[in-house]
Amino acid sequence: MPTVTQPASERLSLLTKVALMYHEQGVLQPEIAERLHISQSRVSRLLKEAVQIGVVRTIVVPPAGVHAALEQELKDAFGLADVVIADVDETETGLLSALGSAAAGYLETTLTGKDRVGISSWSSTLLATVEAMTPRNTRAATDVVQVLGGVGRPNVQVQATQLADRLARVTKAVPRYLPAPGIVAGPALRDALLAEPYAQELVQAWDDLTVVLAGIGSVQPSPLLLESGNALGEEELARLRDLGAVGDVCLRFYDTDGAPVVSDLDDRVVGIGTEQLKAVPRTVGVAGGERKWDAIRGAVRGGWVDVLITDSRTARYLLGG
Template identity: 50%
Template sequence: MREVTKDHLRLLARVARMYHEQGIRQPEIAAALNISQPRVSRLLKEAVTRGLVRTVVTLPDGVHTELEEELERRYGLRDAVVVDVEDFQDDVIPPLATAAAAYLDVTFTGGDVIGLAAWSRTLQAVVKHLPQKNVQAAERVMQLVGGLGRAAEQVHATRLIARLADLTYAHPVFVPLPGVVATAAIREALLQDPDLAEVQAQWRDLTVALVGIGSTEPAPTGGDIPINQAGQDELRALGAVGEVCLHVFDATGKPVASSLDQRVIGIDAATFRAVGRRIGVAGGLRKLPAIKAAIEGGWVNILITDLRVARRLCR
């Protein structure tokens, strides 16, 4: 950068102070200093280049942009949302759901084919908080795994798919079968169902997958993975720490082979991982190992989580 005189530096400083500190518009500065407006514009740019003006962004309370950017950089995420849950120590789902609903409201802009893991308590809360769109925000909303749990819970999952479809003016696509069956033979027979074959073909059209991240760690309200205790014990013995859409993985995010694989009716791992935006909504320190493994293994590439988990992930 060329050397300049003190008089020129004095002019740079004066123009910069008038504009940035005193709020005087460029035409008024030009008139006051008897110089042209284009020159004022050039002087303001030069003041930035020479370091006379530095822009500092002060983050408001509850906004954690630096931490979100660190998560994106460290784990190769497309996006990250960090939610302050200080007032929700025992249950992080309400603030996570509110934040996720706000994120989806902005990012569902039309034409998407959305896949939903409908049994997740967190995602049920997300859909509850999602506002009605004014225009069509998605083409289809698809169930990613068959019905899980008791009959009443399966009905609730079906209603959740229908509700999200209503909110986005999309067409709902259901999996009309149970998500986990008793044996591999039963699964093979059910996979011949023509209705399921049609759903499987449509899974390849997905542009967004909205999922929870389940943990194999026992929880007071029961396990995250809707299988019996023997199945849970088997997964932990094999080194599994978490799951996404009933695809189970270890602490590094690598798939764990188990008997569960041959009994699940849902989207296959390759098709799921080919979805462009895979949004995981999960929080709470109990789930930290599962969340870390899910992002390290590339199961999700957009993460919505709480502040405590985010800080631990960036240590």
């Protein structure tokens, strides 16, 4: 850093006086010039000099609930495009609300109006996100495209389509649905479903997505999720755990390092493939809570998400704190 020459004491006194009047007393530059009988351009030069020599120093004091430094540290540690951290809440309901509000705020400020948004299957976190979004007067996205069929019992699978519909409504986008189960009995049935004309159009649309909004699933689903029927069965989950799986994004499972876990499930998923998913410019993962720590860590290690929206405890865990 170059050495800054200090001005003479008389000039330093004037410079300090100008800085105090402007920064602490709130006196505007024209009034300072009038009071001190100097030109306004000289006032401006003195204020710039006060910054250069360190008489005036700018600091940023984050308000409560803002975690800018922690977000930056997490971005740098995992090479993420962005991180949004919500304050932790020990209750499941409170955590969902905090994550949903944080994710809604992120989407409302970053969707350009030209984005083509993919949304994965129903989850409580994504539902909280969409419910927290404020309907726009202007279009926030051109299309909302379902990238995964419904998961769980048949009477629950329809929730995936309903979620896509709700996001399309708040963004004033055109909804594009995948009214099919997310997992089927075998690859032949999967291929038959995806061969339908409407499904073929969706598969092609997945190549053009600019954003995907996804939850990060755990192989240890919550009791509430299991009770709702919106999860894989315990036998299927046990097989995945035996293979080393810790979590999934859009039912594409990975291990603790984020490496894909290969299983027969891959050929039975009616939804976006791993290569298509990772080719999307921005995948936004929304997840938090101790139960999902291993799943979230695998997701950021393996590049399954580009943007992470999580809670402060999870962020510190990921950083080893």
